[in-house]
Amino acid sequence: MEVNDTDVRRERCDPDRPAHPGVFLTREAGKSDHQPAGLSVDFPVSVVLPAGGTGERTGLRTPKQFCSLLGRPLISYTVQAFERVSWIQSVVVVVAEENMDLMTDVVQRFRHTKVRAVPGGSTRHRSIWNGVLALGEGEGEGAVVIVHDAVRPFVDEDLLYKIATAAKEHGAAGAIRPLVSTVIATTSEGYLDHSLERAKYRASEMPQGFTYDVISRAYQRCSESDFEFGTECLHLALQYCGTNAKLIQGPPTLWKVTYKRDLAAAESIIKDALSRSACVITGGSASGAALAGALREAVGALGTELEVVPDLRGENARCLAKEGNFILVSVGPSRPSEVEALLTELEAANRALLHPLVVIWVHMSDSDELSVSGRAAAVMDLSSAAKLRNILLYGIQLHPSKDAERWERSVSRVAELTSVLIRDRSPALVGQLLQA
Ligand SMILES: Nc1ccn([C@@H]2O[C@H](COP(=O)(O)OP(=O)(O)OP(=O)(O)O)[C@@H](O)[C@H]2O)c(=O)n1
Ligand SMILES: O=C(CO)[C@H](O)[C@H](O)COP(=O)(O)O
Incomplete structure (x- = not known):
């Protein structure tokens, strides 16, 4: 694929480059080009999309969530995946302070209607907690909060429904995938210490869902070390609320854009769909x-x-x-x-x-x-x-x-x-x- 070229990718990722040059890019507010799946829930569901990272592993200057795929920033695809779901009420996107204007521009340019941007924190957990706080108790009470990485654009309504309903029933729920490689532990000298039995383990993916009560209590109680080094919200729910998350197998398209090559892969999937x-x-x-x-x-x-x-x-x-x-x-x-x-x-x-x-x-x-x-x-x-x-x-x-x-x-x-x-x-x- 031609986008592997570094300069081309940098050009595509330049947030200053107008993604769409014309004024003719309009769509009726709140409408989308996807067919609704006809599902519904009888409790409020809100979404927190952490998008406050720098995307260091891509090696690009632009954070991956703002990189352009076919003229539209990645974050807009993820937002659209949630916005098109009729039973989702609001989407809080958590972005770094310096990218607030950029996010506001994305919301306006692509006519996102359910979205609010709030400032992020220095780690993913801090950003998610800021998003949960922004939902507030009023909005969140009796509600389910879905947490989803902003850089996982391919999530469908069916899985969101399963996660939301399982979270309502069990307090927490998360998507999993089979492991591709075996997980091993190494010694400090770089030798094999031991390996895990692959069939017993799963990769924890996103989306994850929580009752508002569980996710807010977990963050209120967790330690500075959790905030700083933790990578798993389901773990916080278990450790601080005693909630065993229900795990639901998701499709392979749930992967997270992490490296530069993932941007090209995501664009290829979008092109296939179009x-x-x-x-x-x-x-x-x-x-x-x-x-x-x-x-x-x-x-x-x-x-x-x-x-x-x-x-x-x-x-x-x-x-x-x-x-x-x-x-x-x-x-x-x-x-x-x-x-x-x-x-x-x-x-x-x-x-x-x-x-x-x-x-x-x-x-x-x-x-x-x-x-x-x-x-x-x-x-x-x-x-x-x-x-x-x-x-x-x-x-x-x-x-x-x-x-x-x-x-x-x-x-x-x-x-x-x-x-x-x-x-x-x-x-x-x-x-x-x-x-x-
Ligand atoms: N302080 C942070 C760090 C990460 N994230 C978000 O968490 C999601 C998943 O994290 P990851 O893939 O690790 O993103 P980055 O931290 O941006 O990537 P890297 O680790 O390569 O820098 C991303 O949507 C990212 O923007 C966030 O909201 N706030
Ligand atoms: O899978 C996840 C949660 O279970 C997260 O997406 C993952 O932990 C993010 O981690 P990182 O920021 O290191 O990529």
Whole structure:
């Protein structure tokens, strides 16, 4: 993945770089692009997201929670994962004093609605305790508090529900995963002292849930040494409240972004999720529909499901709300106005707030009033305007052929290019007219 390059990663992580350049990145407050799972709880649930660390282990200047993944800081993805859950009432994000403005900016730019930022402490435990204190007894009484590292962006509603309900019942609950490696103890001279029986142990992950009473009592009673060196909230609940946490096996996606490579891995997971489906707009012509049909099979085989519609009018407008990737098929003379119209519709539908949209203009014509260089210039010009709307515009020129074999080859090249563009969202190819 190209983001392994240090300079590129530094550039992507620069919080001063505008993550989204346009003013068109809007989304109705409180709404999200995820389907609710239909779960509900009959007690208040609040969340504390510790985000006050410096991310030393990444080796980057920017704390990892503010590093940008596809133009959006990691913390915004984590916040969104909680905000989209209807039964979660409020999210307290704990950030270092010097990053308060940055966090306020993230909240405003990405229209987060349930979030409040409070100052962090010198260790993770101190930050979490600040977050719990910020919830306050009034908000917290009879409530469950979910604690989740801000740098674990992939958490789903189903697990949050299991953690919240188990915490309500048992006082504390936490997610676990099987150990990948065996845990060993070493002597001070660097020799093996003993090893633990791997099958008996689990890795403790996040999220964790507590009744407000348990988590606040645990922090009130714990020692300075716990605050300074402790790594486990469930341990504090056991030691200071006698509460044995219920443990729940979570999915592998719970991992914590710790090293620089984890940022690239997280971006890759986000890209995968965004490339699962796309909408092909054929313009209503028979040859456009034939190409779309062939593409649907070929692109489907590469992992992206295509929905084919003649236009985005009436019922078909649902694609505007549903999809993040669009393939516009033009047959005959180039009409940049068709692309402009699609960009305007996407902007009006407010679909580019949280992720950049991909639009691929597939142009199929031999004879055209525009020369190849004229078409390439048109794609480049349109792409600059699209970028301001957080839309990545790419062009593909398809040369039709009456020879069945050549036609099939061209279609499979369009399918491959389409898949790569949707999957990789390469900034370097934005505005290019690729040949199929
Ligand atoms: N004083 C601190 C230290 C950590 N955290 C948060 O705790 C979570 C998990 O900690 P970790 O992965 O260790 O983050 P860092 O401490 O930032 O990383 P490092 O140890 O590499 O510096 C992160 O969301 C981090 O921001 C916090 O809120 N306050
Ligand atoms: O897994 C966890 C709790 O059980 C924490 O995420 C973990 O302890 C954080 O530790 P560190 O700050 O050292 O990465």
